[in-house]
Amino acid sequence: MKMLSIDCIDVSYKNKRNEISVLKDFSLELSKGEILTILGPSGCGKSTLIQVLSGMHPFTNGSINMTTNETSLPLSTKQHNIAVMPQNCGLLPWKTVRENCLLPLKLRKIPLDIAREKELKELCSSLKVEDLLERFPKKLSGGQVQRVALVRAFLQEPDLLLMDEPFSSLDAITKADAWELFLKVFEKKSPTTILVTHSIEEAMYLGKEIIVLGTKGKQLARFLNPYFGKNQMEEKDYFLLKSNLHSLLKQTQGKE
Amino acid sequence: MKMLSIDCIDVSYKNKRNEISVLKDFSLELSKGEILTILGPSGCGKSTLIQVLSGMHPFTNGSINMTTNETSLPLSTKQHNIAVMPQNCGLLPWKTVRENCLLPLKLRKIPLDIAREKELKELCSSLKVEDLLERFPKKLSGGQVQRVALVRAFLQEPDLLLMDEPFSSLDAITKADAWELFLKVFEKKSPTTILVTHSIEEAMYLGKEIIVLGTKGKQLARFLNPYFGKNQMEEKDYFLLKSNLHSLLKQTQGKE
């Protein structure tokens, strides 16, 4: 079942003088319970896509529709339950870590019951931020900020989960833990997910499907990923796929 | 020859109410022309160390001395030529990419001659930001910002180069290119370098020496890295070292 369908949209940044076109005639379809990881060169428009889907940035032409409960409606943050973890994490400086984590729930009018309180505790201890709950974001290190944003994202129960390079500032160990956590959370809540990353390994571990974007959001490839949730680095096919992705990405370079 | 010697310093963040101690009795020595990569769990004080060395954050007790031209002086941004690439890249929003790149040179009163102009061009085209020179940082993607900050760092000729997770937002291909560029720049200018990273591979490729920090900046290990600049992922010893580092890092977790 198609859940999200992006249909030939154009996205651009308007300046006073000029207009920079970022996504041109971009289409994408996503089924329910999908995890799509997006690979692409820096500056190809991945974050822009996330912004458009979170209702922050307008698009021209085309349409974005989302199907929930058998009804298809234009995507809207009010009618659809969207959770986003932006590239810069987007913590509000004036709210404590705890308040930041709970803000989306509050906005969605989801009561903070005991179960959810427990979930928060668990997520925090998994990501080792349980001692930071009363701190303000300014007092956190780069990795701590990202972990808090992860807690916030995982705490929600969205129809659509958007994550923009969510593990980029984590050290190897924490990152591996966070990957496991992500898979666990996904198993439980199975939100339809778009995950932007620049690590091929990450894309191959976390994506049920992978797409590779080129400049202006041109889709160079899209395929089902057989290695979703699997740690088969030794397999030959794994290496093959990895190097394929690598060379695909290489192709996109230099044409910016 | 010891160039930088950090001697038993204490660093902490003061709040109105409490004081969070981050580095306790921290010492580190660095020879001229060294590249030291620092690995450590998120929140262990890596960025704080960089901030202290860039003269942004005060330390109590101990001393930091730097030896240039045979004279040892307390480290000072005025007397020593320090270049830093902070974790958030630190581009000034009101300066164009070009102005941002040239600012440190301007502050060091280094004239912008033809050679330097050419170097800027080359660095920009290596990092594929040559078309962005007249843009303001707000109009850049996350990876573009990081590449611009790399250009700025590489353009300087510092005695001490400090880099805080400089490649974290780059995609695999760009990152590999940036690594090569770093090695090339290092070969030419050989600044004494401290590079903070959370990727073990990165540390092993770019560090002449590697140290692993634990909580409160405790040094868990320091060793010469035989794989500096080498791409010998197939070697057995490489894997051994890598998994050693991995388990060292694992030890540091959870004690935060």
Place this chain on the structure above:
Amino acid sequence: MKKLLQQLYLFIQGFLLIHLFWYFCYLFLKTTVIPSPILVYQNFSKVVESQIFLHILYSLKRIAVGVFLSLLVGIPLGILMGYSKKANKILYPLVYFSYPIPKTALLPIAMLLWGMRDGSKIVIIFLIIVFQVIIAVRDSVKNIDSSLYLVTISAGASKIEIVRHVTLPAILPELLTSLRVSIGTAVSVLFFVEGYGTRYGMGYYIVDAWSRIDYIGMYQGIIIISIVGFILFASMDLLAEKLCVWK
């Protein structure tokens, strides 16, 4: 407690510095316009006799109501102008036209519509401050980093919720600055609005002394108004610290 002591120390220090300056002016200029601070303080008992606390209370009431009303009107209008292009199109020229009108020239109208008592006084204070608030709020709303909205908007926040969770806290520091400036302005305006239709208020106290060419009384009034102003400002600072804990 330590905070308060510190403030008190600063208070005394500033007090002494200004008086030193004043004393030197007195010594060097030697004019009746600048009486000796010593003389002024010798006669200070007169101030206390003259129900100075009543004067202060009256003035504080007028300032409080005027400032409160300006915030009540100015903040929403400023936010509206900052966000809505449509609202801005209508409000912008209105504000830009009305701001430079010398509000004191509207006194006759204010008196006729709201009487000679506190009504017209508060209206004048309000009219003088509200535009400052509108402009400051609008400008700071425009300066909010757009990335701060992302999570809130994507979580389906209504406009009110966005204002509550993002806008207001984001502009709070500038709002407090604007409040400081407004209170300063309001205190100065007292001098004008308390010149008529009342026999109470620090402004009245000064104007009355001035029109009697009683410079000693006038300076006493100025000292009182300065102290009250200082206390207002210092409390604003404490408030700012309480409110902006995240800094």
Place this chain on the structure above:
Amino acid sequence: MKKLLQQLYLFIQGFLLIHLFWYFCYLFLKTTVIPSPILVYQNFSKVVESQIFLHILYSLKRIAVGVFLSLLVGIPLGILMGYSKKANKILYPLVYFSYPIPKTALLPIAMLLWGMRDGSKIVIIFLIIVFQVIIAVRDSVKNIDSSLYLVTISAGASKIEIVRHVTLPAILPELLTSLRVSIGTAVSVLFFVEGYGTRYGMGYYIVDAWSRIDYIGMYQGIIIISIVGFILFASMDLLAEKLCVWK
């Protein structure tokens, strides 16, 4: 060019709106203090005859000098207070004490020291505005994100260079806001300082008409001051756009 046309459009729109409001007030309140706008414009030829441009020029000169001086003094002091704890310790109480003093009450001293011509007028404008600037600058300096300094400081920048490359651009938006507020205040203060020792200036024009109970003339003066104020504000906006290209 398009920008200018757009501004002109807004100008006309605001103009009409306010006049509509005025006309309704005239119709409903029926009082001598609110003359019909039609009557006011019928007599507008008189304004032009009365050398209105000379009046405007005089006022603009006073505003320009006063605002310029306030910036010249206020920006460095504000920056100093924002950065240096020591300077703040001395300046903070001085500023907090002097700010609430009604500057208009210092007129006798100002006249004594700077005469009753432009000297004292400019000093009064200066004294009223400079504290607003100091407070606004100090507060915005304190609000600068500390991570912005890192690269500049580590590159060995001197204090002046830090101010030039980081502080000034960082506070520029707030500075422009404060400038807007200051100009608005200066225009209103004209009304007061042009009440003596001059026969030129928009403030004089209004006060003069008022004291002759020539409400038509007074409203004409108010219209002129509004238009001049609007133009000042609109140019500030254009300036802000030019200066803050990075937004």
Place this chain on the structure above:
Amino acid sequence: AKKENTASNTQKQVIRFGMMSSTDVIPLVIMNENKISDKYNFELDLQVFTSAKDRDAAFQAGELDGVITDYIGICMYQNAGFDVKITGITDGDYILMAGKHTGITDISQIKGKSIAISENTLIEYTLDTILKKNGLEEADVVKEVVPRIPDRLELLRNEQIDLGLMPEPFATLALSEDAVLLSTANECGLYPAVSAFSIGALEEKKEAIQNFYKAYNEAVTYLNQTDISEYEQTVIKAVGYPEEMAGTIEVKPFRTSTLPLEEDVLDAIGWASSKGLCKPDLSYEQVTYDVTK
């Protein structure tokens, strides 16, 4: 004679004179307008103020040599340690009126009514004097402080207040709109306005000031002998009558300048000292100065 004037132009002394618009200033304006000051070899620099506070500030700052003020003003100057001497009288009336809808037609009916005045000024003094002359007391009316005269007029016009005590041109305006005349200062024998100079100016520019009064008297003679139509425009400008009143303006005859009567001055001093505006032992000699001597 003309040649003489130009020859002595170089050392012509300047008298800087502060005033507020009122009928008192008509002779002064005529002095300049008709070049009488030239004839007496001084230059009259007239400075118009819109508020007494500004005028006093300028006077004290040494920006002015003399002003048009009143008995009460002199008392306050003296009390402030600023030695200002009454050197002559001027003419102006202060008229007590009732609003048209108040139903008051006679001064005996004003008990308990409100009146807008300025405090501690000759207006209050005049009011008290008028009240006393009519057998009333200060406390019989409710005094509202409104410093600017135009505002008082507006309050009276718009029935926010019952009574007004105003100089020209405001009185004429109010009366033309059916306000009811109750009494005037001059009717009660009160002529409180005076011209005055600071002692410094009197010493420095004695001759010029003597000439100033000669010129003043000549201007008064001119005014009293000439038909108003010849100088009506000057009056309208100086006093601030609305333009529409041209042709209907009346000007009472002016008196030539002398020193005021001692008993009048002492009465004012008594009133001022009762208000705490000056010391009760202020003497006539202290506050007057005979320039003709």
